[in-house]
Amino acid sequence: MGRRSLGLLAMLACSSIIAKAAVAQDSVVVIQPDQTGDTLSQGHLPVEVIRRIIATYNDSTTTRIAGSFTLPAGAHLEGRVAVYRGTLRVYGRIDGAVTVINGDVVIGAGGLIKGPVLVVGGRVDIRRGGVQDGEETAFDPLAPVFRLPNGLLAFKERRKALSDIAAARTSFQTGSINTTLSLETGRTFNRVEGLPIVFGPTFATQGPGTVDARLDIRGIFRPATDRTKLRDDVGFVIGTDWRGGGKRRWLGFGGRAYRQILPFEEQPLSKGEAGWSAFLLQRDYRDHFEARGAEGFVTAEPIRRLRLGLSYRQDHERSVPTSDPVSVFRNQDAWRPNPLIDDGDYRTAKVSLDYDTRNDPIRPSAGWLIHADVEQSRSTDASPVSLPATIRAPIPTGDYRFSKLRFDVRRYARLDPSSRVNLRVTGAGWLSGDPLPIQRRVSLGGPDILPGYGFRSLNCAPNGFVDPAQASLCDRSLAAQIEVRTRLPIGIPFRVRNADLAAAQQILGIEQAELVLMGNAGKAWLTGDGPGRVPNNRIPKFNEWDADIGVGLDTGGLGIYVAKAVAASRSMRFVLRLQRRF
Amino acid sequence: MRRPLLCLLVGVATSTAARAQSRPVAATVVLDSAVQTKGARKPVVILRNLLNDDRWDQALDNSLPLVVVYTLQTWRSRDNWIDEMVGETMWQTIVTKEPLEEEYTVTLVVGNRLQRPRRFAVRDSAMQYLGLPQRVELFPQRAGRFYYNLTTRITALSDRDMDQLERFLAGDPDLDIPEPGTAVGRGVRRFLLRIAGLPSQVLEAKSPQFVVQPDE
Numbered sequence: 001m002g003r004r005s006l007g008l009l010a011m012l013a014c015s016s017i018i019a020k021a022a023v024a025q026d027s028v029v030v031i032q033p034d035q036t037g038d039t040l041s042q043g044h045l046p047v048e049v050i051r052r053i054i055a056t057y058n059d060s061t062t063t064r065i066a067g068s069f070t071l072p073a074g075a076h077l078e079g080r081v082a083v084y085r086g087t088l089r090v091y092g093r094i095d096g097a098v099t100v101i102n103g104d105v106v107i108g109a110g111g112l113i114k115g116p117v118l119v120v121g122g123r124v125d126i127r128r129g130g131v132q133d134g135e136e137t138a139f140d141p142l143a144p145v146f147r148l149p150n151g152l153l154a155f156k157e158r159r160k161a162l163s164d165i166a167a168a169r170t171s172f173q174t175g176s177i178n179t180t181l182s183l184e185t186g187r188t189f190n191r192v193e194g195l196p197i198v199f200g201p202t203f204a205t206q207g208p209g210t211v212d213a214r215l216d217i218r219g220i221f222r223p224a225t226d227r228t229k230l231r232d233d234v235g236f237v238i239g240t241d242w243r244g245g246g247k248r249r250w251l252g253f254g255g256r257a258y259r260q261i262l263p264f265e266e267q268p269l270s271k272g273e274a275g276w277s278a279f280l281l282q283r284d285y286r287d288h289f290e291a292r293g294a295e296g297f298v299t300a301e302p303i304r305r306l307r308l309g310l311s312y313r314q315d316h317e318r319s320v321p322t323s324d325p326v327s328v329f330r331n332q333d334a335w336r337p338n339p340l341i342d343d344g345d346y347r348t349a350k351v352s353l354d355y356d357t358r359n360d361p362i363r364p365s366a367g368w369l370i371h372a373d374v375e376q377s378r379s380t381d382a383s384p385v386s387l388p389a390t391i392r393a394p395i396p397t398g399d400y401r402f403s404k405l406r407f408d409v410r411r412y413a414r415l416d417p418s419s420r421v422n423l424r425v426t427g428a429g430w431l432s433g434d435p436l437p438i439q440r441r442v443s444l445g446g447p448d449i450l451p452g453y454g455f456r457s458l459n460c461a462p463n464g465f466v467d468p469a470q471a472s473l474c475d476r477s478l479a480a481q482i483e484v485r486t487r488l489p490i491g492i493p494f495r496v497r498n499a500d501l502a503a504a505q506q507i508l509g510i511e512q513a514e515l516v517l518m519g520n521a522g523k524a525w526l527t528g529d530g531p532g533r534v535p536n537n538r539i540p541k542f543n544e545w546d547a548d549i550g551v552g553l554d555t556g557g558l559g560i561y562v563a564k565a566v567a568a569s570r571s572m573r574f575v576l577r578l579q580r581r582f
Numbered sequence: 583m584r585r586p587l588l589c590l591l592v593g594v595a596t597s598t599a600a601r602a603q604s605r606p607v608a609a610t611v612v613l614d615s616a617v618q619t620k621g622a623r624k625p626v627v628i629l630r631n632l633l634n635d636d637r638w639d640q641a642l643d644n645s646l647p648l649v650v651v652y653t654l655q656t657w658r659s660r661d662n663w664i665d666e667m668v669g670e671t672m673w674q675t676i677v678t679k680e681p682l683e684e685e686y687t688v689t690l691v692v693g694n695r696l697q698r699p700r701r702f703a704v705r706d707s708a709m710q711y712l713g714l715p716q717r718v719e720l721f722p723q724r725a726g727r728f729y730y731n732l733t734t735r736i737t738a739l740s741d742r743d744m745d746q747l748e749r750f751l752a753g754d755p756d757l758d759i760p761e762p763g764t765a766v767g768r769g770v771r772r773f774l775l776r777i778a779g780l781p782s783q784v785l786e787a788k789s790p791q792f793v794v795q796p797d798e
Contacts, residue, residue, distance in 0.1 A: 414667050
């Protein structure tokens with residue numbers, strides 16, 4: 001019984017005097033999840049609902065109430081009523097629509113609401129003797145809105161991401177139309193455009209009935225100077241998107257006209273990572289071309305998480321040269337040339353499928369992600385780049401047709417609470433018709449799919465073919481990836497030797513890091529008959545594939561990996577990723 | 583009046599020594615004693631020593647709110663094969679201290695919904711409340727062998743997060759929005775939080791297994 005015990009006893013004795021009533025009655029805290037049972041919870045507040053509550057609250061004919069409000073017995077309110085951040089208790093009568101934003105509605109004994117009730121960020125509680133006569137809709141997630149000094153509500157933007165730092169946006173409401181003016185970067189950096197600046201308005205409305213409409217008008221300013229004057233300094237995308245089909249908005253259609261710079265392939269790095277690589281290290285891992293044209297599309301979601309799409313576009317695709325934008329390091333080096341493409345007018349029909357059951361789009365640990373699309377293109381005026389016959393037979397003049405398939409299947413699964421396994425099979429390439437144009441050809445090698453191999457080291461370039469642009473030349477590619485992730489049991493602290501910092505501040509570290517063991521295998525090849533080619537109706541034997549294995553540390557987005565090719569005598573390669581591999 | 587004042591002074595004086603001996607925070611998940619239909623059991627989560635742990639106690643003393651985020655997963659055990667996660671639920675407890683008044687506030691946030699904050703005039707009352715068993719009203723609905731896995735993340739907030747918390751408590755929902763932005767943005771943010779010396783701790787616990795019988 002030392003000093004410590006005495007102190008504790010004294011504290012307990014005193015606290016029992018002061019706070020006995022507050023605590024003694026509790027023996028257990030009951031956590032009532034929104035969704036009981038064994039299904040994964042999904043919280044979602046449709047954007048159109050947010051727009052609707054803002055429009056309702058801001059309507060001059062609405063009776064606005066900020067904070068809790070009680071309508072006493074015998075009192076009568078007529079017309080629309082909207083409450084923001086408070087509980088509406090009704091013991092009297094309301095004739096009209098009631099909207100409660102981030103609060104509850106309680107209809108007490110004798111209370112009556114004759115009209116629809118919409119509650120966002122709260123619940124409807126009808127007590128014994130209370131009556132609600134009309135449609136009742138409630139969304140549990142809080143509405144991301146805030147009150148302006150003039151008493152009106154406005155949509156609250158989420159905190160700005162790093163890519164939004166140089167962005168400016170403002171929104172205002174005119175009737176049922178919400179207008180957003182924005183000025184931002186193109187969220188990437190490349191050797192053709194530099195850092196593109198995107199600007200223009202977006203008009204969005206909740207249309208009559210169950211249709212939402214959206215119109216985007218975007219100008220694109222390209223600050224990097226093109227000394228050859230082959231590309232324009234300004235591009236644009238004007239698009240409209242209509243969605244309908246009940247609350248689920250399962251049907252969509254729209255169209256767009258565009259003049260923009262597009263990448264050949266979406267690998268070996270994501271758009272953001274490729275931008276950082278180019279900006280910092282003068283290594284642009286993507287190739288680009290300019291597309292000018294128009295597209296129409298229809299999408300449908302017959303069941304949740306499954307989206308089918310059909311589109312048709314007609315555009316002029318043409319080569320664009322490398323500019324010389326500034327990079328932080330290696331600025332004195334020359335950029336890798338941007339490959340020439342097979343310029344021409346192309347008409348392309350595309351069918352796509354997307355199926356996404358992942359539990360988290362950023363850090364998934366369970367579910368499927370499937371994407372597949374088939375596109376068929378034709379051109380009557382394609383102007384092909386000259387390639388060795390070992391790569392591509394001459395493209396026919398007059399009527400040039402080809403089709404291409406792309407697919408990406410990912411499976412995320414947990415092995416146990418702290419380990420998971422992720423699998424991916426991805427492929428792309430020629431399906432039928434004439435040989436693919438340059439801008440549709442594929443390759444492997446690089447940080448994403450085969451990190452043990454150098455950038456485009458598997459691009460099907462024949463021996464002796466010198467191409468500083470390192471263009472992708474293969475007809476087809478196929479790759480499989482597996483990774484096992486194990487959460488490390490301890491954090492990794494680093495001590496900072498700075499006496500000016502407090503002791504606690506001298507520690508910084510990584511927590512929740514994951515150890516990643518990975519294996520990758522893939523093959524990119526030329527298809528058809530002839531030496532060095534694989535017949536159209538088969539894929540290369542697995543023992544002909546290139547493979548690598550590696551290990552990495554993912555610290556929650558920032559990842560460091562080391563990979564070594566298995567089937568070739570190549571040195572180890574280090575890769576820094578700014579997001580999960582897949 | 584003298585007696586409570588005296589014992590309060592004695593308590594404060596000696597509690598300094600008591601708190602010098604820090605006990606680490608611990609989280610456990612056990613099964614509720616009540617057996618549901620077909621043998622299902624509800625999880626009961628217990629957090630011990632949050633305010634006995636110097637790191638967190640000091641953070642509170644420095645007016646940094648503590649956020650305890652509980653992630654409870656329901657797993658189906660499949661012998662000799664990969665276990666299957668069948669459900670997940672999250673809630674959080676926010677602990678704040680008003681330094682001038684020595685007043686503690688504990689707020690429970692379940693599924694984006696703020697519960698009425700509990701206020702405590704003394705530390706021990708808050709500690710006792712925080713250590714109460716938390717029974718989660720869920721259990722598996724189908725047959726099989728199950729267990730619960732609990733991940734408890736405790737963090738002290740930065741000034742920026744303080745603003746966010748205050749806005750959230752005032753009705754803004756940001757606190758519950760998954761971290762937005764790019765991977766770079768999130769990575770940099772975490773890095774800065776670490777540099778700021780703000781502690782963060784993750785505890786894991788697993789419940790015993792139980793069997794839910796199939797329908798007859």
